[in-house]
Amino acid sequence: MSTTTNQPLTKTLATGGPDQVRILLGVRDANLRLLQQAFPVRIVAREGKLSVTGEADDVEKASAVIERLLAQVKRKKTLTDRDVAEALRAAADRAAAFTEETEAPRAPAAPSAVRSGFPISPRSRGQARYLSAIDENDLVFCAGPAGSGKTYLAVAMALHALKTERVRKIVLVRPAVEAGEKLGFLPGDMLAKVNPFLRPLLDALRDMLDFEQVQRYMEHDVIEIVPLAFMRGRTLNETFMILDEAQNTTVTQMKMFLTRMGTDSKIVVTGDETQNDLPASVTSGLNDAMKRLKNVPGTACVNLDGNDIVRHRLVREIVKAYDDRPHSVEK
Incomplete structure:
Protein backbone atom coordinates (compact mmCIF):
# COMPACT_ATOMS: atom_id res chain seq x y z
CA MET A 1 0.00 0.00 0.00
CA SER A 2 1.51 3.28 -1.05
CA THR A 3 1.18 6.58 0.72
CA THR A 4 1.34 10.04 -0.77
CA THR A 5 2.81 13.11 0.83
CA ASN A 6 2.21 16.71 -0.02
CA GLN A 7 5.42 17.80 -1.71
CA PRO A 8 6.28 21.50 -1.42
CA LEU A 9 5.70 23.48 -4.59
CA THR A 10 8.21 26.07 -5.78
CA LYS A 11 7.11 28.77 -8.17
CA THR A 12 9.60 31.12 -9.81
CA LEU A 13 8.43 34.65 -10.58
CA ALA A 14 10.08 36.81 -13.21
CA THR A 15 10.83 40.38 -12.20
CA GLY A 16 12.21 43.47 -13.85
CA GLY A 17 15.59 42.89 -12.30
CA PRO A 18 17.42 43.37 -9.00
CA ASP A 19 16.25 46.96 -8.55
CA GLN A 20 12.57 45.97 -8.67
CA VAL A 21 13.24 43.09 -6.27
CA ARG A 22 14.95 45.47 -3.85
CA ILE A 23 11.97 47.83 -3.90
CA LEU A 24 9.54 44.94 -3.49
CA LEU A 25 11.34 43.48 -0.47
CA GLY A 26 11.47 46.85 1.25
CA VAL A 27 13.92 48.49 3.58
CA ARG A 28 15.72 45.80 5.55
CA ASP A 29 13.35 43.24 3.99
CA ALA A 30 10.36 44.70 5.87
CA ASN A 31 7.92 43.83 3.08
CA LEU A 32 9.35 40.33 2.78
CA ARG A 33 8.65 39.71 6.47
CA LEU A 34 5.07 40.92 6.05
CA LEU A 35 4.53 38.57 3.11
CA GLN A 36 5.93 35.59 4.99
CA GLN A 37 3.81 36.44 8.05
CA ALA A 38 0.69 36.55 5.87
CA PHE A 39 1.43 33.31 3.99
CA PRO A 40 3.18 30.13 5.23
CA VAL A 41 5.69 30.20 2.37
CA ARG A 42 9.42 30.71 1.91
CA ILE A 43 10.42 33.53 -0.44
CA VAL A 44 13.94 33.69 -1.81
CA ALA A 45 15.41 36.38 -4.06
CA ARG A 46 18.27 35.37 -6.31
CA GLU A 47 19.71 36.90 -9.48
CA GLY A 48 16.73 39.19 -10.05
CA LYS A 49 14.18 36.40 -9.63
CA LEU A 50 11.90 35.35 -6.79
CA SER A 51 11.08 31.80 -5.80
CA VAL A 52 8.07 31.02 -3.61
CA THR A 53 7.99 27.63 -1.86
CA GLY A 54 5.20 26.04 0.18
CA GLU A 55 1.88 24.24 -0.14
CA ALA A 56 0.38 24.75 -3.60
CA ASP A 57 -2.58 26.87 -2.44
CA ASP A 58 -0.38 29.11 -0.27
CA VAL A 59 2.15 29.51 -3.08
CA GLU A 60 -0.55 30.60 -5.53
CA LYS A 61 -2.02 33.13 -3.08
CA ALA A 62 1.36 34.58 -2.15
CA SER A 63 2.42 34.69 -5.81
CA ALA A 64 -0.71 36.63 -6.76
CA VAL A 65 0.06 39.28 -4.14
CA ILE A 66 3.72 39.48 -5.18
CA GLU A 67 2.79 39.85 -8.85
CA ARG A 68 0.38 42.64 -7.95
CA LEU A 69 3.11 44.44 -6.01
CA LEU A 70 5.65 43.93 -8.79
CA ALA A 71 3.22 45.51 -11.24
CA GLN A 72 2.98 48.53 -8.96
CA VAL A 73 6.77 48.73 -8.66
CA LYS A 74 7.10 48.60 -12.44
CA ARG A 75 4.54 51.36 -12.90
CA LYS A 76 5.42 53.68 -10.02
CA LYS A 77 9.10 52.82 -9.37
CA THR A 78 8.24 52.74 -5.67
CA LEU A 79 6.17 50.81 -3.16
CA THR A 80 4.57 52.30 -0.06
CA ASP A 81 3.50 50.66 3.18
CA ARG A 82 -0.07 51.37 2.11
CA ASP A 83 0.42 49.48 -1.16
CA VAL A 84 1.63 46.40 0.69
CA ALA A 85 -1.07 46.57 3.36
CA GLU A 86 -3.79 47.01 0.72
CA ALA A 87 -2.53 44.05 -1.31
CA LEU A 88 -2.46 41.80 1.75
CA ARG A 89 -5.88 43.01 2.88
CA ALA A 90 -7.34 42.38 -0.58
CA ALA A 91 -5.97 38.83 -0.51
CA ALA A 92 -7.46 38.24 2.94
CA ASP A 93 -10.81 39.68 1.85
CA ARG A 94 -10.91 37.43 -1.20
CA ALA A 95 -10.14 34.40 0.93
CA ALA A 96 -12.89 35.24 3.42
CA ALA A 97 -15.47 36.64 1.00
CA PHE A 98 -18.67 34.84 0.13
CA THR A 99 -18.06 31.77 2.29
CA GLU A 100 -21.81 31.45 2.61
CA GLU A 101 -22.64 31.54 -1.07
CA THR A 102 -26.41 31.42 -0.62
CA GLU A 103 -26.33 34.64 1.41
CA ALA A 104 -24.08 36.53 -0.95
CA PRO A 105 -25.62 38.34 -3.94
CA ARG A 106 -24.33 37.32 -7.32
CA ALA A 107 -21.87 39.91 -8.56
CA PRO A 108 -21.26 40.65 -12.23
CA ALA A 109 -18.02 39.60 -13.83
CA ALA A 110 -15.13 41.63 -12.46
CA PRO A 111 -14.73 44.88 -14.42
CA SER A 112 -12.04 44.77 -17.05
CA ALA A 113 -10.55 47.96 -15.66
Whole structure:
Protein backbone atom coordinates (compact mmCIF):
# COMPACT_ATOMS: atom_id res chain seq x y z
CA MET A 1 0.00 0.00 0.00
CA SER A 2 1.51 3.28 -1.05
CA THR A 3 1.18 6.58 0.72
CA THR A 4 1.34 10.04 -0.77
CA THR A 5 2.81 13.11 0.83
CA ASN A 6 2.21 16.71 -0.02
CA GLN A 7 5.42 17.80 -1.71
CA PRO A 8 6.28 21.50 -1.42
CA LEU A 9 5.70 23.48 -4.59
CA THR A 10 8.21 26.07 -5.78
CA LYS A 11 7.11 28.77 -8.17
CA THR A 12 9.60 31.12 -9.81
CA LEU A 13 8.43 34.65 -10.58
CA ALA A 14 10.08 36.81 -13.21
CA THR A 15 10.83 40.38 -12.20
CA GLY A 16 12.21 43.47 -13.85
CA GLY A 17 15.59 42.89 -12.30
CA PRO A 18 17.42 43.37 -9.00
CA ASP A 19 16.25 46.96 -8.55
CA GLN A 20 12.57 45.97 -8.67
CA VAL A 21 13.24 43.09 -6.27
CA ARG A 22 14.95 45.47 -3.85
CA ILE A 23 11.97 47.83 -3.90
CA LEU A 24 9.54 44.94 -3.49
CA LEU A 25 11.34 43.48 -0.47
CA GLY A 26 11.47 46.85 1.25
CA VAL A 27 13.92 48.49 3.58
CA ARG A 28 15.72 45.80 5.55
CA ASP A 29 13.35 43.24 3.99
CA ALA A 30 10.36 44.70 5.87
CA ASN A 31 7.92 43.83 3.08
CA LEU A 32 9.35 40.33 2.78
CA ARG A 33 8.65 39.71 6.47
CA LEU A 34 5.07 40.92 6.05
CA LEU A 35 4.53 38.57 3.11
CA GLN A 36 5.93 35.59 4.99
CA GLN A 37 3.81 36.44 8.05
CA ALA A 38 0.69 36.55 5.87
CA PHE A 39 1.43 33.31 3.99
CA PRO A 40 3.18 30.13 5.23
CA VAL A 41 5.69 30.20 2.37
CA ARG A 42 9.42 30.71 1.91
CA ILE A 43 10.42 33.53 -0.44
CA VAL A 44 13.94 33.69 -1.81
CA ALA A 45 15.41 36.38 -4.06
CA ARG A 46 18.27 35.37 -6.31
CA GLU A 47 19.71 36.90 -9.48
CA GLY A 48 16.73 39.19 -10.05
CA LYS A 49 14.18 36.40 -9.63
CA LEU A 50 11.90 35.35 -6.79
CA SER A 51 11.08 31.80 -5.80
CA VAL A 52 8.07 31.02 -3.61
CA THR A 53 7.99 27.63 -1.86
CA GLY A 54 5.20 26.04 0.18
CA GLU A 55 1.88 24.24 -0.14
CA ALA A 56 0.38 24.75 -3.60
CA ASP A 57 -2.58 26.87 -2.44
CA ASP A 58 -0.38 29.11 -0.27
CA VAL A 59 2.15 29.51 -3.08
CA GLU A 60 -0.55 30.60 -5.53
CA LYS A 61 -2.02 33.13 -3.08
CA ALA A 62 1.36 34.58 -2.15
CA SER A 63 2.42 34.69 -5.81
CA ALA A 64 -0.71 36.63 -6.76
CA VAL A 65 0.06 39.28 -4.14
CA ILE A 66 3.72 39.48 -5.18
CA GLU A 67 2.79 39.85 -8.85
CA ARG A 68 0.38 42.64 -7.95
CA LEU A 69 3.11 44.44 -6.01
CA LEU A 70 5.65 43.93 -8.79
CA ALA A 71 3.22 45.51 -11.24
CA GLN A 72 2.98 48.53 -8.96
CA VAL A 73 6.77 48.73 -8.66
CA LYS A 74 7.10 48.60 -12.44
CA ARG A 75 4.54 51.36 -12.90
CA LYS A 76 5.42 53.68 -10.02
CA LYS A 77 9.10 52.82 -9.37
CA THR A 78 8.24 52.74 -5.67
CA LEU A 79 6.17 50.81 -3.16
CA THR A 80 4.57 52.30 -0.06
CA ASP A 81 3.50 50.66 3.18
CA ARG A 82 -0.07 51.37 2.11
CA ASP A 83 0.42 49.48 -1.16
CA VAL A 84 1.63 46.40 0.69
CA ALA A 85 -1.07 46.57 3.36
CA GLU A 86 -3.79 47.01 0.72
CA ALA A 87 -2.53 44.05 -1.31
CA LEU A 88 -2.46 41.80 1.75
CA ARG A 89 -5.88 43.01 2.88
CA ALA A 90 -7.34 42.38 -0.58
CA ALA A 91 -5.97 38.83 -0.51
CA ALA A 92 -7.46 38.24 2.94
CA ASP A 93 -10.81 39.68 1.85
CA ARG A 94 -10.91 37.43 -1.20
CA ALA A 95 -10.14 34.40 0.93
CA ALA A 96 -12.89 35.24 3.42
CA ALA A 97 -15.47 36.64 1.00
CA PHE A 98 -18.67 34.84 0.13
CA THR A 99 -18.06 31.77 2.29
CA GLU A 100 -21.81 31.45 2.61
CA GLU A 101 -22.64 31.54 -1.07
CA THR A 102 -26.41 31.42 -0.62
CA GLU A 103 -26.33 34.64 1.41
CA ALA A 104 -24.08 36.53 -0.95
CA PRO A 105 -25.62 38.34 -3.94
CA ARG A 106 -24.33 37.32 -7.32
CA ALA A 107 -21.87 39.91 -8.56
CA PRO A 108 -21.26 40.65 -12.23
CA ALA A 109 -18.02 39.60 -13.83
CA ALA A 110 -15.13 41.63 -12.46
CA PRO A 111 -14.73 44.88 -14.42
CA SER A 112 -12.04 44.77 -17.05
CA ALA A 113 -10.55 47.96 -15.66
CA VAL A 114 -7.43 47.21 -13.71
CA ARG A 115 -5.59 48.92 -10.93
CA SER A 116 -1.84 48.60 -11.10
CA GLY A 117 -2.23 45.49 -13.24
CA PHE A 118 -4.67 43.85 -10.83
CA PRO A 119 -8.38 43.26 -11.69
CA ILE A 120 -10.83 45.36 -9.70
CA SER A 121 -13.49 43.30 -7.94
CA PRO A 122 -15.87 43.68 -4.97
CA ARG A 123 -14.22 43.24 -1.57
CA SER A 124 -17.39 43.02 0.54
CA ARG A 125 -20.97 41.84 0.16
CA GLY A 126 -22.17 45.42 0.06
CA GLN A 127 -19.83 46.17 -2.82
CA ALA A 128 -21.03 43.04 -4.61
CA ARG A 129 -24.63 44.26 -4.30
CA TYR A 130 -23.52 47.63 -5.62
CA LEU A 131 -21.82 46.20 -8.72
CA SER A 132 -24.80 43.94 -9.39
CA ALA A 133 -27.11 46.94 -9.17
CA ILE A 134 -25.01 48.89 -11.67
CA ASP A 135 -24.90 45.91 -14.00
CA GLU A 136 -28.66 45.36 -13.91
CA ASN A 137 -30.08 48.93 -13.76
CA ASP A 138 -29.77 52.16 -15.73
CA LEU A 139 -30.01 54.42 -12.66
CA VAL A 140 -28.28 53.56 -9.39
CA PHE A 141 -28.01 55.56 -6.18
CA CYS A 142 -25.34 54.59 -3.67
CA ALA A 143 -25.02 56.13 -0.22
CA GLY A 144 -22.25 55.15 2.14
CA PRO A 145 -19.33 56.31 4.28
CA ALA A 146 -15.93 57.49 3.13
CA GLY A 147 -13.74 54.67 1.88
CA SER A 148 -16.52 52.25 0.97
CA GLY A 149 -15.70 52.31 -2.75
CA LYS A 150 -18.76 54.23 -3.98
CA THR A 151 -16.95 56.34 -6.54
CA TYR A 152 -14.02 54.03 -7.24
CA LEU A 153 -16.21 51.09 -8.24
CA ALA A 154 -18.52 53.30 -10.27
CA VAL A 155 -15.54 54.58 -12.27
CA ALA A 156 -14.33 50.98 -12.75
CA MET A 157 -17.74 49.95 -14.08
CA ALA A 158 -17.82 52.98 -16.36
CA LEU A 159 -14.48 51.99 -17.88
CA HIS A 160 -15.74 48.42 -18.21
CA ALA A 161 -18.80 49.67 -20.10
CA LEU A 162 -16.59 51.82 -22.34
CA LYS A 163 -14.17 49.00 -23.15
CA THR A 164 -17.01 46.57 -23.92
CA GLU A 165 -18.64 49.25 -26.14
CA ARG A 166 -21.82 49.46 -24.08
CA VAL A 167 -21.31 53.25 -24.02
CA ARG A 168 -19.33 55.69 -26.15
CA LYS A 169 -18.52 58.25 -23.49
CA ILE A 170 -17.99 58.70 -19.74
CA VAL A 171 -18.98 61.88 -17.95
CA LEU A 172 -17.83 62.38 -14.35
CA VAL A 173 -19.60 65.14 -12.46
CA ARG A 174 -19.24 66.82 -9.07
CA PRO A 175 -21.00 69.77 -7.46
CA ALA A 176 -18.59 72.62 -6.64
CA VAL A 177 -19.83 73.18 -3.11
CA GLU A 178 -17.57 75.17 -0.81
CA ALA A 179 -16.59 73.53 2.47
CA GLY A 180 -15.01 76.23 4.58
CA GLU A 181 -12.95 78.01 1.89
CA LYS A 182 -14.56 80.39 -0.58
CA LEU A 183 -14.00 79.73 -4.26
CA GLY A 184 -13.32 83.41 -4.80
CA PHE A 185 -10.29 83.25 -2.54
CA LEU A 186 -8.62 80.52 -4.60
CA PRO A 187 -6.15 81.60 -7.32
CA GLY A 188 -6.66 81.18 -11.04
CA ASP A 189 -9.52 81.29 -13.52
CA MET A 190 -12.80 79.37 -13.15
CA LEU A 191 -11.34 76.08 -14.38
CA ALA A 192 -8.50 76.39 -11.89
CA LYS A 193 -10.99 77.14 -9.12
CA VAL A 194 -13.13 74.05 -9.75
CA ASN A 195 -10.16 71.72 -10.35
CA PRO A 196 -9.83 70.78 -6.63
CA PHE A 197 -13.45 69.61 -6.61
CA LEU A 198 -12.89 67.37 -9.65
CA ARG A 199 -9.46 66.05 -8.65
CA PRO A 200 -10.76 62.90 -6.79
CA LEU A 201 -12.44 61.70 -9.97
CA LEU A 202 -9.26 62.22 -11.98
CA ASP A 203 -7.26 60.40 -9.30
CA ALA A 204 -9.56 57.37 -9.60
CA LEU A 205 -9.12 57.34 -13.38
CA ARG A 206 -5.35 57.55 -13.14
CA ASP A 207 -5.33 54.67 -10.69
CA MET A 208 -6.88 52.44 -13.37
CA LEU A 209 -5.40 53.81 -16.58
CA ASP A 210 -1.94 55.03 -17.42
CA PHE A 211 -1.42 58.79 -17.73
CA GLU A 212 -1.19 58.80 -21.53
CA GLN A 213 -4.44 56.86 -21.90
CA VAL A 214 -6.30 59.25 -19.59
CA GLN A 215 -4.95 62.22 -21.55
CA ARG A 216 -5.91 60.62 -24.87
CA TYR A 217 -9.46 59.86 -23.70
CA MET A 218 -9.93 63.40 -22.41
CA GLU A 219 -8.45 65.05 -25.50
CA HIS A 220 -10.86 63.06 -27.71
CA ASP A 221 -13.82 63.84 -25.42
CA VAL A 222 -14.32 60.16 -24.58
CA ILE A 223 -13.97 61.00 -20.88
CA GLU A 224 -15.22 64.33 -19.58
CA ILE A 225 -14.92 65.65 -16.03
CA VAL A 226 -17.17 68.63 -15.35
CA PRO A 227 -18.75 70.62 -12.51
CA LEU A 228 -22.46 69.95 -12.07
CA ALA A 229 -23.41 73.48 -13.13
CA PHE A 230 -21.98 72.82 -16.61
CA MET A 231 -24.48 69.99 -17.21
CA ARG A 232 -27.52 72.20 -17.65
CA GLY A 233 -29.18 71.99 -21.09
CA ARG A 234 -27.33 68.86 -22.25
CA THR A 235 -28.70 65.49 -23.41
CA LEU A 236 -26.21 62.63 -23.34
CA ASN A 237 -26.80 59.44 -25.34
CA GLU A 238 -24.76 56.23 -24.94
CA THR A 239 -23.02 57.77 -21.96
CA PHE A 240 -22.07 56.48 -18.52
CA MET A 241 -22.60 59.40 -16.12
CA ILE A 242 -21.39 59.47 -12.53
CA LEU A 243 -22.46 62.17 -10.09
CA ASP A 244 -20.13 62.13 -7.09
CA GLU A 245 -20.64 63.91 -3.72
CA ALA A 246 -24.35 64.04 -4.54
CA GLN A 247 -25.27 64.82 -0.92
CA ASN A 248 -24.20 68.37 -1.79
CA THR A 249 -26.78 68.82 -4.54
CA THR A 250 -30.12 70.52 -4.05
CA VAL A 251 -33.36 68.87 -5.14
CA THR A 252 -33.46 71.14 -8.21
CA GLN A 253 -29.88 70.33 -9.16
CA MET A 254 -30.50 66.60 -8.80
CA LYS A 255 -33.57 66.78 -11.06
CA MET A 256 -31.52 68.73 -13.61
CA PHE A 257 -28.75 66.14 -13.61
CA LEU A 258 -30.99 63.07 -13.80
CA THR A 259 -32.90 64.47 -16.74
CA ARG A 260 -29.66 64.71 -18.80
CA MET A 261 -30.00 60.95 -19.45
CA GLY A 262 -30.38 60.11 -23.13
CA THR A 263 -30.94 56.82 -24.93
CA ASP A 264 -28.73 53.86 -23.99
CA SER A 265 -27.19 55.80 -21.11
CA LYS A 266 -26.54 54.84 -17.52
CA ILE A 267 -26.29 57.00 -14.38
CA VAL A 268 -24.66 56.25 -11.03
CA VAL A 269 -25.15 58.76 -8.20
CA THR A 270 -22.98 58.50 -5.10
CA GLY A 271 -22.77 60.37 -1.82
CA ASP A 272 -22.38 60.37 1.94
CA GLU A 273 -25.10 62.15 3.90
CA THR A 274 -22.81 62.51 6.92
CA GLN A 275 -20.59 64.86 4.87
CA ASN A 276 -23.31 67.25 3.74
CA ASP A 277 -21.99 70.78 3.21
CA LEU A 278 -25.35 72.33 2.30
CA PRO A 279 -26.99 74.86 4.62
CA ALA A 280 -29.12 73.19 7.30
CA SER A 281 -32.30 74.56 5.73
CA VAL A 282 -31.60 73.01 2.29
CA THR A 283 -32.79 69.49 1.50
CA SER A 284 -30.16 67.18 0.02
CA GLY A 285 -30.93 66.12 -3.54
CA LEU A 286 -29.46 62.66 -2.89
CA ASN A 287 -31.70 61.87 0.06
CA ASP A 288 -34.74 63.27 -1.74
CA ALA A 289 -34.09 61.33 -4.97
CA MET A 290 -33.53 58.02 -3.19
CA LYS A 291 -36.93 58.40 -1.51
CA ARG A 292 -38.75 59.55 -4.65
CA LEU A 293 -37.32 57.01 -7.09
CA LYS A 294 -36.69 53.87 -5.03
CA ASN A 295 -39.68 52.03 -6.52
CA VAL A 296 -39.17 53.13 -10.14
CA PRO A 297 -38.36 50.14 -12.42
CA GLY A 298 -34.78 50.25 -13.70
CA THR A 299 -33.63 52.12 -10.61
CA ALA A 300 -31.73 50.72 -7.62
CA CYS A 301 -30.74 52.22 -4.27
CA VAL A 302 -27.74 50.73 -2.45
CA ASN A 303 -26.65 51.63 1.07
CA LEU A 304 -23.10 50.76 2.10
CA ASP A 305 -21.85 50.84 5.70
CA GLY A 306 -18.71 50.55 7.79
CA ASN A 307 -18.26 46.90 6.82
CA ASP A 308 -17.63 48.01 3.24
CA ILE A 309 -14.82 50.45 4.04
CA VAL A 310 -11.63 49.34 2.30
CA ARG A 311 -9.24 52.18 3.06
CA HIS A 312 -6.78 52.23 5.97
CA ARG A 313 -8.08 50.19 8.91
CA LEU A 314 -8.38 53.40 10.98
CA VAL A 315 -10.99 54.82 8.59
CA ARG A 316 -13.57 52.32 9.89
CA GLU A 317 -12.82 53.39 13.45
CA ILE A 318 -12.98 57.08 12.53
CA VAL A 319 -16.35 56.69 10.80
CA LYS A 320 -17.71 54.68 13.73
CA ALA A 321 -16.51 57.25 16.26
CA TYR A 322 -18.28 60.07 14.43
CA ASP A 323 -21.43 58.02 13.86
CA ASP A 324 -21.57 57.14 17.58
CA ARG A 325 -21.51 60.82 18.57
CA PRO A 326 -22.93 62.69 15.56
CA HIS A 327 -23.97 65.81 17.46
CA SER A 328 -20.92 66.34 19.63
CA VAL A 329 -19.86 69.97 19.81
CA GLU A 330 -16.30 71.05 20.43
CA LYS A 331 -15.97 73.00 23.67
